[in-house]
Amino acid sequence: QVQLVQSGAEVKKPGSSVRVSCKASGGTFSTYTIQWVRQVPGLGLEWMGRIIPILDVSDFTQRFQGRVTITADMSSNTAYLELSNLQSEDTALYYCATDYLDVWGQGTMVTVSS
Amino acid sequence: DVVMTQSPLSLSVTPGQPASISCKSSQSLLHGDGKTFLFWYVQKPGQSPQLLISEGASRFSGVPDRFSGSGSETSFTLKISGVEADDVGIYYCMQGIQIPYTFGQGTRLEIK
Numbered sequence: 001q002v003q004l005v006q007s008g009a010e011v012k013k014p015g016s017s018v019r020v021s022c023k024a025s026g027g028t029f030s031t032y033t034i035q036w037v038r039q040v041p042g043l044g045l046e047w048m049g050r051i052i053p054i055l056d057v058s059d060f061t062q063r064f065q066g067r068v069t070i071t072a073d074m075s076s077n078t079a080y081l082e083l084s085n086l087q088s089e090d091t092a093l094y095y096c097a098t099d100y101l102d103v104w105g106q107g108t109m110v111t112v113s114s
Numbered sequence: 115d116v117v118m119t120q121s122p123l124s125l126s127v128t129p130g131q132p133a134s135i136s137c138k139s140s141q142s143l144l145h146g147d148g149k150t151f152l153f154w155y156v157q158k159p160g161q162s163p164q165l166l167i168s169e170g171a172s173r174f175s176g177v178p179d180r181f182s183g184s185g186s187e188t189s190f191t192l193k194i195s196g197v198e199a200d201d202v203g204i205y206y207c208m209q210g211i212q213i214p215y216t217f218g219q220g221t222r223l224e225i226k
Binding site: 035037044045046047049050059060061062095100101102104105106107 | 151218
């Protein structure tokens with residue numbers, strides 16, 4: 001059974017960028033799609049995007065267009081979410097998950113504050 | 115984008131009693147391959163969400179059989195046959211037929 005371990009909490013200034021990592025173990029990375037979902041504290045779940053590592057193809061929701069980059073490194077079984085031009089509204093828990101969100105990482109808290 | 119609408123937004127249930135959550139989509143979630151791309155998740159307090167039901171009605175590995183999913187096209191239901199204290203959390207439906215995937219608002223289940 002695959003497990004996903006994400007990088008630690010981040011505190012960022014407005015206008016800066018953050019990169020969150022998601023390392024898979026116990027499974028075959030090349031067979032998964034890695035999804036990214038975020039949750040603003042106290043609110044619901046928002047799908048951000050996905051990557052199919054073996055094809056190096058990514059999709060993301062339009063409202064993040066120009067600000068989000070999703071990549072994967074198959075040599076280290078790690079996927080990355082980078083979000084630029086951070087604003088206070090981006091303060092949230094960021095999760096990675098496999099395929100149709102059957103396995104989730106533990107979440108990475110990103111706080112944007114001046 | 116496909117809009118997902120859940121109801122009710124909160125439930126308070128006596129242990130042992132059934133619970134039901136409705137999820138409606140603005141477009142059919144039935145794919146041409148016959149699969150229905152509707153998923154149910156629960157987020158227990160302080161935890162990552164976890165998958166309960168995939169493709170409308172298939173319980174995920176390890177999910178108790180008191181959870182069941184039903185429905186088709188645009189109307190779906192999650193049922194808990196007898197609520198237990200451990201079922202407290204927020205339940206979400208999600209459509210996976212069209213990018214961007216979209217979630218319902220969530221239904222908060224509490225125990226009386």
